[in-house]
Amino acid sequence: MSLFKEMTELDKLLHEPARLAIMTALANCEAANFVFLQSLTGLSKGNLSSHLTKLEEANFVYIEKTFVGKIPNTSASLTENGAKAIGEHWKKLDEMRTSAKSWKPETEHAT
């Protein structure tokens, strides 16, 4: 498959910037709470909440709601599915970046 066709066929659910940031952050820790994800991504509460819902529906993220004293605490972590998906997604992006660096119009025509 050509490089550019591959680019257009990236998983849109994961490639959306906010969701990619959330998934990348979660891939680097065991679990993170809502406030941490919000401060890392800079998203509004509503936005972050909606993105987390989408990721949960896709079975990429597991959400756990608890209370710390009287304060609600929402914690998110990657499911096995999600960890695999984000790992593969970044691998694909890294490969594409390497290919894009060495890409020349003739190479594309030849393939």
Place this chain on the structure above:
Amino acid sequence: MNIERRKIEYVTEIIGEFRGLPIMFFGLAMCVFSIIHYLSELDAQKRNHYGRDLTYSGTFLLVCLLFYIFAVPKIRGYYREKYGQAQRKSSLRDKLKCLFYLVPWLIAYSGGTRIDTNFALPVSVTVLFIAIFAFGLWWANQRGVSNFFLYISAVLLGLSFLPWEKIYLSITVLDDYSGRMAFYTAACYLFYGIVSFLFGAFDHWLLVKTLIPVVREGEIYESV
């Protein structure tokens, strides 16, 4: 690994560990106590009175313990409230990482200070080991995020070649074993304190730069 991804990983490390402001405090305390310790040693020697080491170490440990009991929970609460919480993935690499903190310090403290005291080498082994410690901090924690500690390590490497023997002689009038020992021990604590302070400050700065403080989570999160 992409630098931004490494930064995200680094930030989750800081927030999930005992890092940032608490380390800054311990570094500062070490610097202050190293000076107090040296001055008290000098004073003790002038009066031919030894055995002040315990007073120094005891006070230092007491201050650290009080700080740990009263201030650390407040600092962690401040981080948690402002930036949230992330639980780190624990790996064998992380468990072994603490060796980077402990081993060079023990070597610098017990080995370096004795070598420097007994042999007039052209290089200070104490400072050299702390340069290695700074390099270890960079290698284990900050590689791919920043080269700040690599530069610190290079500066310390340069400092280790300063004429420490002459500096010692110009500072103190006493030229005996315990005087030298006190000098190199104080130097060890001082440099270790400076490196720890900078390490904490760097972590805190990166945290503040990367994360945007948010208000506490409310009941808005209802759709999930």
